[in-house]
Amino acid sequence: MDQQWVETMLGKLSQIGRGSQGVSRLAYSDADMNAKEFMVRIMRESGLTVRIDSIGNIIGRLDGVSPDASIVITGSHLDTVPDGGNYDGAVGIVGGLAAIKRLQALGPLNHPIELIIFAASESSRFGLMMLGSKSMAGMASRHTWSKAKDSSGISLPDVLQAKGFSLQELDQVSRVKENIKAFVELHIEQGTVLGKAKKQIGIIETVAAPTLIKVTINGEAGHTGAIPMEDRHDALVSAATIVLAVQSIALEQSHSGTAATVGKLITTPGTISVIPSQVELWIDLRGVDQENIIETIQEIKDAVSTIADEQETLVAIDMLFSEKPVQMDSYVTRMIETACIDENVSYKRMNSGGGHDAMNMAHLAPAGIIFIPCKDGISHSPREFAEPADIMKGIDILTKTLYELAK
Amino acid sequence: MDQQWVETMLGKLSQIGRGSQGVSRLAYSDADMNAKEFMVRIMRESGLTVRIDSIGNIIGRLDGVSPDASIVITGSHLDTVPDGGNYDGAVGIVGGLAAIKRLQALGPLNHPIELIIFAASESSRFGLMMLGSKSMAGMASRHTWSKAKDSSGISLPDVLQAKGFSLQELDQVSRVKENIKAFVELHIEQGTVLGKAKKQIGIIETVAAPTLIKVTINGEAGHTGAIPMEDRHDALVSAATIVLAVQSIALEQSHSGTAATVGKLITTPGTISVIPSQVELWIDLRGVDQENIIETIQEIKDAVSTIADEQETLVAIDMLFSEKPVQMDSYVTRMIETACIDENVSYKRMNSGGGHDAMNMAHLAPAGIIFIPCKDGISHSPREFAEPADIMKGIDILTKTLYELAK
Numbered sequence: 025m026d027q028q029w030v031e032t033m034l035g036k037l038s039q040i041g042r043g044s045q046g047v048s049r050l051a052y053s054d055a056d057m058n059a060k061e062f063m064v065r066i067m068r069e070s071g072l073t074v075r076i077d078s079i080g081n082i083i084g085r086l087d088g089v090s091p092d093a094s095i096v097i098t099g100s101h102l103d104t105v106p107d108g109g110n111y112d113g114a115v116g117i118v119g120g121l122a123a124i125k126r127l128q129a130l131g132p133l134n135h136p137i138e139l140i141i142f143a144a145s146e147s148s149r150f151g152l153m154m155l156g157s158k159s160m161a162g163m164a165s166r167h168t169w170s171k172a173k174d175s176s177g178i179s180l181p182d183v184l185q186a187k188g189f190s191l192q193e194l195d196q197v198s199r200v201k202e203n204i205k206a207f208v209e210l211h212i213e214q215g216t217v218l219g220k221a222k223k224q225i226g227i228i229e230t231v232a233a234p235t236l237i238k239v240t241i242n243g244e245a246g247h248t249g250a251i252p253m254e255d256r257h258d259a260l261v262s263a264a265t266i267v268l269a270v271q272s273i274a275l276e277q278s279h280s281g282t283a284a285t286v287g288k289l290i291t292t293p294g295t296i297s298v299i300p301s302q303v304e305l306w307i308d309l310r311g312v313d314q315e316n317i318i319e320t321i322q323e324i325k326d327a328v329s330t331i332a333d334e335q336e337t338l339v340a341i342d343m344l345f346s347e348k349p350v351q352m353d354s355y356v357t358r359m360i361e362t363a364c365i366d367e368n369v370s371y372k373r374m375n376s377g378g379g380h381d382a383m384n385m386a387h388l389a390p391a392g393i394i395f396i397p398c399k400d401g402i403s404h405s406p407r408e409f410a411e412p413a414d415i416m417k418g419i420d421i422l423t424k425t426l427y428e429l430a431k
Numbered sequence: 432m433d434q435q436w437v438e439t440m441l442g443k444l445s446q447i448g449r450g451s452q453g454v455s456r457l458a459y460s461d462a463d464m465n466a467k468e469f470m471v472r473i474m475r476e477s478g479l480t481v482r483i484d485s486i487g488n489i490i491g492r493l494d495g496v497s498p499d500a501s502i503v504i505t506g507s508h509l510d511t512v513p514d515g516g517n518y519d520g521a522v523g524i525v526g527g528l529a530a531i532k533r534l535q536a537l538g539p540l541n542h543p544i545e546l547i548i549f550a551a552s553e554s555s556r557f558g559l560m561m562l563g564s565k566s567m568a569g570m571a572s573r574h575t576w577s578k579a580k581d582s583s584g585i586s587l588p589d590v591l592q593a594k595g596f597s598l599q600e601l602d603q604v605s606r607v608k609e610n611i612k613a614f615v616e617l618h619i620e621q622g623t624v625l626g627k628a629k630k631q632i633g634i635i636e637t638v639a640a641p642t643l644i645k646v647t648i649n650g651e652a653g654h655t656g657a658i659p660m661e662d663r664h665d666a667l668v669s670a671a672t673i674v675l676a677v678q679s680i681a682l683e684q685s686h687s688g689t690a691a692t693v694g695k696l697i698t699t700p701g702t703i704s705v706i707p708s709q710v711e712l713w714i715d716l717r718g719v720d721q722e723n724i725i726e727t728i729q730e731i732k733d734a735v736s737t738i739a740d741e742q743e744t745l746v747a748i749d750m751l752f753s754e755k756p757v758q759m760d761s762y763v764t765r766m767i768e769t770a771c772i773d774e775n776v777s778y779k780r781m782n783s784g785g786g787h788d789a790m791n792m793a794h795l796a797p798a799g800i801i802f803i804p805c806k807d808g809i810s811h812s813p814r815e816f817a818e819p820a821d822i823m824k825g826i827d828i829l830t831k832t833l834y835e836l837a838k
Contacts, residue, residue: 247622287700290701403653
């Protein structure tokens with residue numbers, strides 16, 4: 025019965041922000057707000073009381089028997105990358121509500137349960153990730169955030185204001201540690217580990233830390249026909265050398281779970297008859313081993329400097345952010361493991377390469393993450409897909425875990 | 432006296448389309464049309480009769496003594512690359528008019544003289560170069576042109592229509608061979624040859640042929656944290672390998688005057704947390720030796736295919752255009768050389784790496800190009816600069832050459 029409900033909900037969400045190439049619900053876009061509005065209505069129809077905080081987090085609450093008992097929370101996000109899929113984030117929201125509806129059917133539990141749709145989890149729009157859960161955990165960087173702009177040049181404060189939110193009241197967004205018992209997030213893996221190991225559930229031990237490094241290469245513009253090859257300072261040639269150096273360094277460190285990617289690269293002036301005078305590129309580095317992360321960052325910095333020297337181009341390196349890996353709570357993790365064993369579901373303890381809101385919630389309360397497989401490890405793509413059977417297994421384990429925490 | 436006039440005219444033109452980074456007068460933009468309107472007024476004030484053809488070429492005419500004598504033409508362009516300079520093109524227009532004003536002062540010559548401002552010479556907007564002179568030489572590709580779009584998705588036919596032009600009447604744009612005696616273009620070098628050789632004038636023997644190859648690389652999107660390095664098909668890594676292969680192949684062929692550049696590269700989706708699924712890049716190849724051009728194109732194609740195979744990414748290669756080098760006329764060239772000798776101006780016979788409208792006019796009439804040095808060979812950049820004294824030397828040689836042709 026509720027498998028059909030879950031599929032219907034995911035199907036309806038997939039239509040919000042759908043373009044020819046995939047689902048695009050950039051943080052605070054109309055599509056993002058429409059998806060949240062849709063879920064708020066469903067949450068209210070399901071008997072939850074819903075409030076929205078001033079950064080845009082949506083908090084749906086199912087009361088428990090004792091009003092003063094600490095809260096058990098599940099949640100994820102509904103914003104997406106541009107041309108993304110319909111499972112990253114959405115599975116945790118629809119699955120979280122499905123789990124709460126099941127618990128609701130059992131009659132009131134001792135603890136209240138909340139479902140949170142975190143605001144602006146993806147970094148695609150402002151280059152800042154997980155604004156909602158960071159604010160909730162008291163980890164907001166109001167100064168940096170107030171200066172952030174999207175690719176159209178619209179500032180985050182202006183975007184927030186247009187949607188009725190603000191960076192001025194983040195104190196009211198942050199939650200009190202003592203009031204929260206635990207946080208559990210259900211999410212697709214976005215990788216190939218579960219598929220390769222043929223396991224139904226991933227139980228996360230460590231969430232990789234993201235580091236973002238911006239590299240700006242300044243060469244010299246010139247006519248592509250008139251400047252001899254040997255007299256050039258082509259910024260894109262230096263940039264290409266850096267892209268390959270990052271790839272090669274990350275491949276060598278891959279055994280430690282470290283990965284590095286240049287996902288965004290902008291060539292100026294970017295026209296066919298002009299030698300590129302400037303390239304900006306962003307290196308996204310993730311790892312679970314802090315020592316290895318530091319070593320890899322240093323290797324990349326050294327390589328960039330060497331390339332700049334060799335090619336006589338000016339290079340600036342900006343460390344935009346560099347976070348530390350976050351351990352999930354061993355008690356919550358064991359509770360998820362017990363649920364898998366009780367339900368006879370195959371599982372694997374593993375790390376998460378992607379960042380999740382649970383990273384920030386871990387600063388507020390014992391936290392855990394339940395992964396389900398996704399097809400070929402593809403996410404952030406229109407081809408992102410999770411089998412309904414796998415989603416339902418994830419909901420089973422989430423339900424059982426929330427029950428044990430809230431009973 | 433006329434040096435001040437030339438500097439004033441160039442100064443006024445430099446204000447039309449000026450932004451914080453340079454001069455931007457993309458083909459058929461308002462700035463481009465404003466610059467042309469300004470010059471039309473000056474041409475009329477100088478006593479030329481001016482007409483505009485249906486692709487947007489502006490033709491200013493100074494009558495000669497015998498109305499049936501074949502026409503001597505000089506000309507260049509006023510459109511620019513984005514954030515370009517104020518000398519590429521403009522020197523040939525302002526210098527051409529200055530030369531005609533000097534000849535006018537001598538009293539009527541036998542042949543009529545025309546100054547042409549060619550439409551859409553730069554390829555930056557539509558990926559198509561020299562629409563005006565191609566149309567005039569009967570070399571228009573109406574089918575290809577009618578499908579061209581700029582980066583905002585506006586089609587060339589729509590842009591033309593908005594400005595009162597059309598691809599429907601190109602027959603009226605093309606000129607009759609027998610009516611034209613010769614064409615001479617004055618232009619900045621856009622390279623470092625004259626500066627290094629310490630020569631005041633470059634006399635062009637061969638104009639390099641431009642080839643434009645579009646390469647589309649299809650990899651696989653995925654989460655930057657969750658897909659292990661060794662499981663990736665990162666389109667930008669393949670693209671970077673191609674950029675470096677193009678650079679390396681072109682460096683080896685540089686002795687033959689061949690150059691190749693990736694000036695435009697677009698990463699999709701182009702966000703920091705997603706492995707690039709697609710990269711489009713454009714290889715701009717120029718050469719004066721047709722055999723060497725063909726060999727270089729083949730080497731680049733082979734390298735691209737090998738890289739695609741090795742990195743297991745799908746690659747499509749589109750040859751957007753490939754032209755042949757064009758010889759300037761030996762009679763006109765010798766006439767320019769004689770002018771240099773008579774005026775005691777140092778000169779160098781050389782090739783032009785950049786394409787010029789004279790390439791197309793050479794199909795209609797004996798053609799020649801006069802180069803003047805530009806600072807550090809920089810063009811297509813806000814830092815583009817030509818010394819007033821060098822511009823005046825160029826005008827002296829152009830005046831003398833036009834006089835010999837038109838007398």
